[in-house]
Amino acid sequence: MKRLIIGSWRWLDDRLGISALIGPSLKHLVPHDARWWYVFGSATLLAFIVQVVTGVALAFSYASSSSQAYETLEFITNQAPFGRFLRGMHYFGASAMVLMIGAHMAQTFLFGSYKFPREMNWTTGVLLLAFTLAMGFTGQLLRWDSTATWSVVVAAEQAGRVPLIGNFLAQFILGGTTIGGATLSRFFAIHVFIMPALIFVFIGIHLMLVLRHGIAEPPVAGQEVDPATYRVEYEKRMRKTGHPFWPEGAWRDFVVGTGLIVVIALLAYFVGPPKLDAPPDPSNLIADPKPDWYLLWYFALFALMPPEIEGYVMILGPVIIGILLLAAPMLNNRGERAPSRRPWSIAVVLLSVIMIGSLWIAGNNSPWSPNFDAKPLPEKVVGSTSGPVFEGAKLFHAKGCLNCHLIEQYGGRRGPDLTYIGDTLAESDIVIRIVNGGVNMPAFGNTLKPEELAQITAFLQSRKRSLPPEHRANETASTATNE
Amino acid sequence: MNQVSTDHPLPERPLTPEEITRRRFLEKLCIGLSGLCAAILGIPLVGFVVAPIFRRTTGKWISVGKITDFEVGKTVSVTVTDPSSLPWAGITANSALWLRRVNDAEFIAFSVNCTHLGCPVRWLQDADLFMCPCHGGVYYNDGTVAAGPPPKPLIRYDVRTANGQVEIKTMAIPITTTL
Numbered sequence: 104m105k106r107l108i109i110g111s112w113r114w115l116d117d118r119l120g121i122s123a124l125i126g127p128s129l130k131h132l133v134p135h136d137a138r139w140w141y142v143f144g145s146a147t148l149l150a151f152i153v154q155v156v157t158g159v160a161l162a163f164s165y166a167s168s169s170s171q172a173y174e175t176l177e178f179i180t181n182q183a184p185f186g187r188f189l190r191g192m193h194y195f196g197a198s199a200m201v202l203m204i205g206a207h208m209a210q211t212f213l214f215g216s217y218k219f220p221r222e223m224n225w226t227t228g229v230l231l232l233a234f235t236l237a238m239g240f241t242g243q244l245l246r247w248d249s250t251a252t253w254s255v256v257v258a259a260e261q262a263g264r265v266p267l268i269g270n271f272l273a274q275f276i277l278g279g280t281t282i283g284g285a286t287l288s289r290f291f292a293i294h295v296f297i298m299p300a301l302i303f304v305f306i307g308i309h310l311m312l313v314l315r316h317g318i319a320e321p322p323v324a325g326q327e328v329d330p331a332t333y334r335v336e337y338e339k340r341m342r343k344t345g346h347p348f349w350p351e352g353a354w355r356d357f358v359v360g361t362g363l364i365v366v367i368a369l370l371a372y373f374v375g376p377p378k379l380d381a382p383p384d385p386s387n388l389i390a391d392p393k394p395d396w397y398l399l400w401y402f403a404l405f406a407l408m409p410p411e412i413e414g415y416v417m418i419l420g421p422v423i424i425g426i427l428l429l430a431a432p433m434l435n436n437r438g439e440r441a442p443s444r445r446p447w448s449i450a451v452v453l454l455s456v457i458m459i460g461s462l463w464i465a466g467n468n469s470p471w472s473p474n475f476d477a478k479p480l481p482e483k484v485v486g487s488t489s490g491p492v493f494e495g496a497k498l499f500h501a502k503g504c505l506n507c508h509l510i511e512q513y514g515g516r517r518g519p520d521l522t523y524i525g526d527t528l529a530e531s532d533i534v535i536r537i538v539n540g541g542v543n544m545p546a547f548g549n550t551l552k553p554e555e556l557a558q559i560t561a562f563l564q565s566r567k568r569s570l571p572p573e574h575r576a577n578e579t580a581s582t583a584t585n586e
Numbered sequence: 587m588n589q590v591s592t593d594h595p596l597p598e599r600p601l602t603p604e605e606i607t608r609r610r611f612l613e614k615l616c617i618g619l620s621g622l623c624a625a626i627l628g629i630p631l632v633g634f635v636v637a638p639i640f641r642r643t644t645g646k647w648i649s650v651g652k653i654t655d656f657e658v659g660k661t662v663s664v665t666v667t668d669p670s671s672l673p674w675a676g677i678t679a680n681s682a683l684w685l686r687r688v689n690d691a692e693f694i695a696f697s698v699n700c701t702h703l704g705c706p707v708r709w710l711q712d713a714d715l716f717m718c719p720c721h722g723g724v725y726y727n728d729g730t731v732a733a734g735p736p737p738k739p740l741i742r743y744d745v746r747t748a749n750g751q752v753e754i755k756t757m758a759i760p761i762t763t764t765l
Contacts, residue, residue: 170676252678253705256759257720260704263761271639273761279638280758283679284672386665386682388698388706391719405703406721410735471722471734475708503713507722517722545724545732550714 132345133352134320143207145356150200167291172247191371215440216319222432241294248380253392322440403466473506474515495562525567645755661686695743
């Protein structure tokens with residue numbers, strides 16, 4: 104039996120040329136000290152394979168029709184055997200792919216591996232990052248719930264800011280002038296055919312370049328890259344100390360890859376896929392569209408930057424970042440590779456992580472969004488059940504003030520916390536702010552009656568650190584009487 | 587297992603001028619035919635994919651309810667269905683607008699899309715304000731910007747009354763452009 108199998112394999116291998124084709128690739132020499140820092144590229148590839156496998160499986164039941172996609176996703180999630188698990192794998196696989204490509208990029212940058220002769224390895228990697236993010240965004244839209252449809256509108260609005268051709272781009276994204284039958288199928292085609300095809304092609308080129316130029320060794324301080332001599336020296340070092348990729352170099356990739364798949368599977372099983380929002384009815388206005396976590400930082404940026412520069416940043420920001428990333432190896436492709444001799448590279452990576460992380464936290468909390476679920480303030484906070492303070496507290500909720508202002512952890516965080524505003528602003532100041540509005544605050548002068556204004560002012564004046572809630576109403580009332 | 591070379595080197599004798607000419611001609615022929623094939627496939631592909639960019643839809647007047655359905659001073663959301671939607675659009679053919687009855691004769695219809703990034707603004711009746719959940723844009727009851735990042739007032743639909751009905755003219759999702 105064993106002889107039969109071996110004989111069959113040899114016959115097939117001779118006719119198909121499998122060993123001749125992939126043998127040299129598997130046996131190419133890699134640096135002996137390329138260890139755990141070098142697993143992120145293969146982990147990214149594995150995450151992509153997870154995406155392909157789970158994506159193909161999901162496509163067996165997913166209908167890319169604007170009127171049916173939501174129902175098919177409900178079926179996949181709630182009824183189809185393994186459907187919830189596969190959706191979870193696809194979601195966490197996407198997250199893993201973004202994380203791993205980020206880690207791979209940071210490691211490549213820190214190790215100076217983008218320098219001669221691997222400039223195009225880096226450039227193709229940057230394009231793969233862009234395709235991965237595009238896959239993430241289009242994949243979120245295929246969820247085709249209320250958040251997805253509104254996210255399409257947000258994407259169209261952003262594209263609309265591109266000078267001259269903005270309107271055309273927006274229509275291209277929408278598949279017309281409104282959300283409708285043509286919208287989803289466009290994103291389906293992009294997500295399932297165009298982007299994966301591009302990723303396959305560029306992964307092929309990326310791997311071919313890895314084989315052509317070899318894997319960069321861990322950097323050594325003082326060992327500079329000189330394009331005139333690098334290739335000869337690298338070949339010499341590989342012949343002397345390198346070992347074959349299979350299996351000496353590859354086993355760590357398999358260990359980390361297995362761990363990655365186990366983590367993705369555990370998360371898919373225990374946490375599950377993201378919940379579907381309401382059906383994709385654009386007339387449902389109770390929607391709060393936010394991108395998935397890997398683009399949340401970008402979403403947060405538009406709430407925090409000054410509106411005057413927003414239009415420029417929206418268009419020029421991604422263009423400049425893209426050009427800088429693509430051009431990085433052209434700007435500096437020789438010299439030291441060691442991060443200890445390139446401290447600015449550590450600073451760039453750290454600052455990028457801090458910036459994206461901070462914006463991500465801000466986007467997650469979204470303090471700039473009004474709190475539409477703000478409930479009327481409870482009695483223990485108001486400190487009164489009748490009188491101007493009590494009425495003012497009711498108005499403070501009814502007039503939408505509580506949507507944006509915080510009173511003792513109740514309300515929104517869009518505007519300043521007014522828990523102790525009575526300590527800092529006098530009555531006249533409060534009245535002026537309410538009537539005229541201010542930075543990021545509407546003017547209520549035309550909508551409040553004089554008695555309503557007085558009641559809200561009384562309520563705000565009663566917000567003092569020194570006064571316990573039960574004394575606030577009396578204090579404010581006696582102040583009003585004395586005046 | 588014997589390894590058989592698959593390389594087939596060119597003959598070492600010099601090529602004749604006829605052979606060179608023929609070879610050049612065949613190279614150009616193949617490249618030209620490839621271009622033709624790409625054009626045959628590519629032109630309809632690109633045309634098909636970018637067609638929505640050039641599709642012009644004209645607004646249509648549609649009724650959103652009887653005049654008497656709307657109270658003076660109130661702003662309410664009204665659902666409309668795109669009359670030119672594709673048959674498989676389903677509920678995505680729906681859209682909403684905010685309709686305000688200013689007085690007995692005057693109506694204002696606002697797009698629900700925030701002019702900042704298109705998110706759906708909500709109307710707070712008691713506060714007399716529109717608020718956007720995404721980045722905190724706020725508008726007064728006439729659609730002018732009250733606070734936050736929106737660069738422009740809410741876009742208005744054309745509204746008219748006819749035969750006891752309030753009618754609005756459908757329009758594209760308003761896109762805020764820079765130029």
